[in-house]
Amino acid sequence: MPQESRNIYGGQAVIEGVMFAGKHVNVTAVRRKNEEIQYYEVPRTTKSWVQPLKKIPLLRGVVGIIESSAKGSQHLNFSMEAYAEDETEEDAAKNGSKPVEAPKAEKKSGFSLGMVVSVAVAGVLSFIFGKLIFTAAPAALEEMLFKGLFESSIGHNLLEGLIKIILLLCYLYFISLTPLIKRLFQYHGAEHKVISAYEAGEELTVANVQKYSRLHYRCGSSFIVFTVIVGVVLYSLPIFVWQGLWDRILIRIALLPVVLGISYEVLRFTNALRDIPVLRFLGYPGLWLQLLTTKEPNNEQVEVSIASFKRMLELDGKLAESAGIKAS
Template identity: 75%
Template sequence: MSDKSRNLYGGQAVIEGVMFAGKYVNVTAVRRKNKEIEYLEVPKTTISWVQKLKKIPLIRGVVGIVESSAKGSVHLNFSADKYAEDEMDDMTEEERAKELAKAKKKEGKFDLTMILSVAAIGVLSFVFGKLIFTAAPAVVEELLFKNMFESKLGHNLLEGLIKIIFLLVYLYLMTLTPIIKRLFQYHGAEHKVISAYEAGVELTVENVQRFSRLHYRCGSSFIVFTVIVGVIIYSMPFFEWDSIWERIWIRILLLPVVLGFSYEVLRATNAVRDIPGLHFLGYPGLWLQLLTTKEPKNDQVEVSIASFKRMLELEKQYANGTTHNS
């Protein structure tokens, strides 16, 4: 069964695990230090006006990004807490007592209020990070290469190149950290499971490992497309600037537009990935994934499969309950 006859699921890597997002529920599975797998299952809440916005081209991309940042931060926080609990095994009695006291305060408080708080922090972190990534290259290009080109197109292309360099250096430095390297391995495991599911094969470790760790719908691809789309949009004749501050403000104001168009480009490249001659359009994103994903080990793939299967199981339960109630 091909991916055209199956639902298209997405996910993200978390610390020592993987989160998968379904239509009705998001599920995270993490590997604990005792080798057991622990789950976080968060039902999706449906807001009618948000669902309507997610059907409108250009707007749906921005809405989806904000929503993913909010929900993803909840699951990342869960995995970080479990990782911290496991790290307490290597602490002294005094250190462990302090950490247990903190954990006890949080125990039982993973409720709606906490979820909303963590989600809000996740959204703000994404927005702040995106603003920095948008403004900093423009400032660097303006200060170092102000008189190099007569046309704005030259400056915009150089700004885009600086963004790519910043991104590649940042990701490379992250891969030098052991915990981030494992996170990228889980990222690869997530992609492999989705690809195996879309191909219609049985989700076993052996089957899943045969698939590529790269995937056209990855958020890493989206990042590359924001740079490319940004250069095109910023180079339009009615977005001229006369000072560095005008240049920065133009980019900040156009950020939702760039994100919206980039999302549509991502969808388009995924739609044509099986068409000869057009599949290469998604290559820039796949190349970046060579940094943001690593080949996973079998036990990491096992966690990814467990998360995905649990998500599918809950999806059926929620779907049957919805059908019954309606």
């Protein structure tokens, strides 16, 4: 099937697995310690008043980010629960004791309705809190370390952006040294490879998928880089010139939704231009960051990613058919 007629899909890595977001369902596949692939399937539901907002430029980015943070947290917590269960059983086996069996009703999905809502809210709050810290801390550091170095705010904004990038790179590098996060980044690479193979019209086999790059233009890592670049440009506008540290921080917090909205549109724009040789370099900063946030996956990890994607396509098709929608 030609790439132009195919749906655009996204996903995220989870602990020992991958989640893919379909048009009608989100599916996570994780590899358990017994080598079984276990699935977590959640139909996608959007409030009627939210759907129109997702079609408005700038605003759609903020809405999509909040929604994906909420949904992604559910699937990440499912994978963490499965991983913790495997670790508990493994420890029990080593100690010669019998692990406590979880109730069957909870083993199916791992979450009650109340837990799903709580996890979704926690995911959104964590994202917002993280963005606030990442926005305020570099501004405070630049103000304390380089106050008075430049007469204009442009130089200070560039230094602030540089501090953000340094903090981000250091953070990603050091967490990538831990075995669990390294495997998470490998699954991130497996997710990208599957999407690239699908978009190229390849049959989804391990051998075919492994031929593709672990880097992808349409990635959250690229989005992070664009928030830094867009922020530097936006904060340098004369209307947003700051007078002191607290003015500077408050302006950045107030403009955070604008930065996120513009960055999302830039991400879409660079993805649309990725096949144009002269313009594809616009997406390179995001690809460079992915050298840290992705690792080359092994065949078993790619197999899990393929299983998740195929299961998502299967359920998406069934749900579309039952709703009378022609699947593409």
